[in-house]
Amino acid sequence: MSESSKWNRRQALTTGLAGAAVAAGGALAPVNAVRAAGAASSLGYTGLPRTFLWNPGFNALVDTSKFKKPGPYIIGFSNASQADLWLVTFFQGVQWAAEKNAAKLKKFIVTDANGDPAKQVSDIQDLLNQNIDLLLVNPATADALDPIVGRATRSGIPVVTAARRVQTDDNFVSFVTASDTALARMSATWLAEHLGGKGKIVLLPGLAGASPAEMRLQAAKEVFAQFPGIEILDTQYTGWSPANGKQLMSAIIQRQGKAINGVWADSGLQGSGSVEAFVNAGYKPNEIPPHTGGDLNRMYKLAYEQKFPFCGIDYTPSIGISALGLALNVLEGVSVPKRLDVSFQIVVSEGDETASIKADVPLKDYVALDKPDDFIMGHGMGAGYDPKTFKAKYPT
Incomplete structure (x- = not known):
């Protein structure tokens, strides 16, 4: 191509x-x-x-x-x-x-x-x-x-x-x-299947009390319950904040270290912070556990550059x-x-599709390397959209 x-x-x-x-x-x-x-x-x-x-x-x-x-x-x-x-x-x-x-x-x-x-x-x-x-x-x-x-x-x-x-x-x-339940079920299924149905994982939902976070967390837990070999080590609400994701995961890494086999994040906002925590803790690219989480271009960039197993689904x-x-x-x-x-797109790193979860587009074709880290994907406003210069005129 x-x-x-x-x-x-x-x-x-x-x-x-x-x-x-x-x-x-x-x-x-x-x-x-x-x-x-x-x-x-x-x-x-x-x-x-x-x-x-x-x-x-x-x-x-x-x-x-x-x-x-x-x-x-x-x-x-x-x-x-x-x-x-x-x-x-x-x-x-x-x-x-x-x-x-x-x-x-x-x-x-x-x-x-x-x-x-x-x-x-x-x-x-x-x-x-x-x-x-x-x-x-x-x-x-x-x-x-x-x-x-x-x-x-x-x-x-x-x-x-x-x-x-x-x-x-x-x-x-x-x-x-965009269906919080479908997003969570598919990302959780990918993680469980990628791990072969067994492993210790961390759950990083978004904002406590917000319906997307609560529905996604419930749906993800329903999936993981179908895999007796999956053990949830910790669950931490992040407020969909990269900084919170990084801080919380850093603390979990200190407690659990290499015992962490996977991270389920309901968005790349906090998911990106989680990946940065592993990088800062000295993990090499092939040592970073598989992650989920879409939306944020920074998350896609990290998955592409660090080459850890990844499944991203944008809540567009x-x-x-x-x-x-x-x-x-x-x-x-x-x-x-x-x-x-x-609808949403499923993005999976090369070679990491599972029995149930196939990519609509591979990670290498989806990541926007020419866009800022804080760019949100799936915005629907055309190629010229720039959140920093955006202005709209309508009757007020």
């Missing part, structure tokens, strides 16, 4: 096409909503999202005709925080989509709770007081935001949750996700783009799925 071909392939994979329908000037078409969410790339996995196909539950289609009204619309977006690099990219994706759909918006009102659930409750109440037509929300925690989101729903305001959800299904119209931040498209569908009276699953 030529260098230019590798670049074109990786560009398609890392930028994603999940926001293509929105970028073209409209919300996701109702019939194609699931298929559009699955169009993660033109060269990698292009089928219906496995997050949809493999989910053991059912996914109802929600009749939104009662919310139909003429535009332009006032949409309130309540964001939990921009506390990590993934959240920054997600936040920018929502704003990017608002700009692309500015003609349909009278106002797009944005609030950010800085990770404080109490502030987010107050933010949402302020949005409700501004006569919004729809509430788009990324909840700080599932339990703390459930009552206020339920209050909005009971008042007749449709609610769309994105990336994170609240506890009660009846409190929102739709939840837009283009979820935010798809969520804005779905929100517009709701206000146009188009039926939407109760859960919209945005």
